[in-house]
Amino acid sequence: MNNLKNLRGTVDLLPAQLIKWQNVEKILVEQLERASIKEIRTPILEMTELFIRGIGEGTDVVSKEMYTFLDRGERSCTLRPEGTASVARALIQNGISSNPLEKLWYMGPMFRYERPQAGRQRQFHQLGVEFIGYDSVRSDVEIIALAWDMLGKLGIKELNLEINTLGDENDRLNFQESFLRWLEKNKSSLDLDSQKRIAKNPLRILDSKDIQTKKALENAPRLFNFLSEKSQKRYIDFKKQLEFLKIPYLENFNLVRGLDYYTHTAFEITSGALGSQATVCGGGRYDNLIQQMGGRNTPAIGFAMGLERLILLAGKELDVPRNTDIYIINQGDVAESLAMNLSRKLRNYDLLVELDLSGASFSKQFKKANKRKSKSIIIIGDDEATNRKFVIRLFDQSGNENKEEVISFEDDIVLEKWINNNLLAN
Numbered sequence: 458m459n460n461l462k463n464l465r466g467t468v469d470l471l472p473a474q475l476i477k478w479q480n481v482e483k484i485l486v487e488q489l490e491r492a493s494i495k496e497i498r499t500p501i502l503e504m505t506e507l508f509i510r511g512i513g514e515g516t517d518v519v520s521k522e523m524y525t526f527l528d529r530g531e532r533s534c535t536l537r538p539e540g541t542a543s544v545a546r547a548l549i550q551n552g553i554s555s556n557p558l559e560k561l562w563y564m565g566p567m568f569r570y571e572r573p574q575a576g577r578q579r580q581f582h583q584l585g586v587e588f589i590g591y592d593s594v595r596s597d598v599e600i601i602a603l604a605w606d607m608l609g610k611l612g613i614k615e616l617n618l619e620i621n622t623l624g625d626e627n628d629r630l631n632f633q634e635s636f637l638r639w640l641e642k643n644k645s646s647l648d649l650d651s652q653k654r655i656a657k658n659p660l661r662i663l664d665s666k667d668i669q670t671k672k673a674l675e676n677a678p679r680l681f682n683f684l685s686e687k688s689q690k691r692y693i694d695f696k697k698q699l700e701f702l703k704i705p706y707l708e709n710f711n712l713v714r715g716l717d718y719y720t721h722t723a724f725e726i727t728s729g730a731l732g733s734q735a736t737v738c739g740g741g742r743y744d745n746l747i748q749q750m751g752g753r754n755t756p757a758i759g760f761a762m763g764l765e766r767l768i769l770l771a772g773k774e775l776d777v778p779r780n781t782d783i784y785i786i787n788q789g790d791v792a793e794s795l796a797m798n799l800s801r802k803l804r805n806y807d808l809l810v811e812l813d814l815s816g817a818s819f820s821k822q823f824k825k826a827n828k829r830k831s832k833s834i835i836i837i838g839d840d841e842a843t844n845r846k847f848v849i850r851l852f853d854q855s856g857n858e859n860k861e862e863v864i865s866f867e868d869d870i871v872l873e874k875w876i877n878n879n880l881l882a883n
């Protein structure tokens with residue numbers, strides 16, 4: 458039989474790698490909690506229709522990246538390629554969109570059939586935030602500041618915030634008319650992919666990575682010049698507020714984002730350290746999506762971060778596991794039962810307590826405790842079992858024994874005092 462393997466573009470995250478993942482996730486979630494943003498969890502599997510209507514048929518995601526299949530009841534199902542459409546559906550379906558003003562976050566696996574490379578997988582993970590029911594410039598700025606500070610908390614430096622405005626539907630229609638005329642005239646200077654997009658999704662051409670197309674686009678009409686006075690004012694106000702918060706930004710008039718539903722503010726946070734998969738965070742305002750999907754007219758803005766790319770950027774200090782506080786070495790029938798009981802008691806103090814279950818010799822267990830860099834060690838053998846007392850030894854950072862104390866198994870008061878003074882202090 459051939460060896461079984463994971464599917465291309467998916468990865469196993471093993472315990473040693475997960476230390477960084479868990480540290481990163483913890484820091485991000487703590488920051489979300491500080492901003493009083495609430496978690497939402499939606500199904501990973503949805504009706505295909507949701508993404509066709511939510512993301513748009515002409516997008517890359519829907520037209521060529523989705524994992525879509527028929528289930529046993531002949532229903533077309535899709536593994537979610539992103540989170541916003543599902544959040545919008547959940548809000549509409551649960552009646553929440555009739556009383557909006559929700560700040561929500563989600564985190565989990567997403568699926569896109571793409572060519573795998575560093576920072577690009579077929580199963581990847583996103584953390585997203587959605588502010589539902591908010592239409593003010595202030596909410597745009599707050600959500601960007603939040604993303605910026607979350608990345609800052611991870612210690613990631615040298616990030617660029619790129620911003621643009623896409624205007625409202627009307628502005629876009631006005632622009633599209635003139636842009637289409639220009640595209641038809643200049644078709645031959647565009648790459649083939651962009652030529653195909655003229656009929657399907659012309660705005661996306663602005664986002665082309667093709668050098669020749671990019672050069673040609675320098676002479677194309679600018680979306681910004683087609684904005685109504687109100688939309689322009691909104692954008693200028695937005696920039697002023699970013700400046701007030703001292704969040705540096707670059708304007709990128711070609712930033713359009715891959716999904717169809719965006720209006721006004723669009724933004725990306727990129728890092729040069731990532732090579733060609735440079736975007737760690739992308740987001741924007743989507744004032745029409747919830748209504749288009751059958752809800753009330755509900756303005757909203759959101760972003761999603763790619764966790765794989767954050768892990769690549771986050772520093773080595775997040776790769777360090779939490780030290781064991783107490784390692785319990787034990788051998789012998791009665792001793793092992795006492796050790797197990799003691800480990801449960803100690804974990805009630807929020808200590809990281811490792812109970813050695815190997816049954817190996819004392820010296821082997823001792824070596825393991827050393828390898829874990831445990832702050833303290835308890836040894837329980839026949840003598841300790843008979844005397845109903847154990848010794849707890851405390852070590853300093855270089856592994857030298859600092860002090861020890863004999864504690865009776867029944868004496869919880871002395872135990873608690875010792876823990877407070879030696880393991881929980883500072």
Ligand code: ATP
Pocket residue numbers: 539569571576577578579581582583714715734735736737738739740761762763764765766
């Ligand atoms: P890209 O241009 O890199 O394909 P995108 O515009 O398709 O990105 P979004 O849909 O905006 O990406 O998703 C938000 C973030 O999710 C991206 O900025 C990126 O960090 C991450 N992401 C998107 N697709 C993948 C993938 N296939 N593998 C890993 N991360 C991804």
Ligand code: MG
Pocket residue numbers: 715
């Ligand atoms: Mg993509």
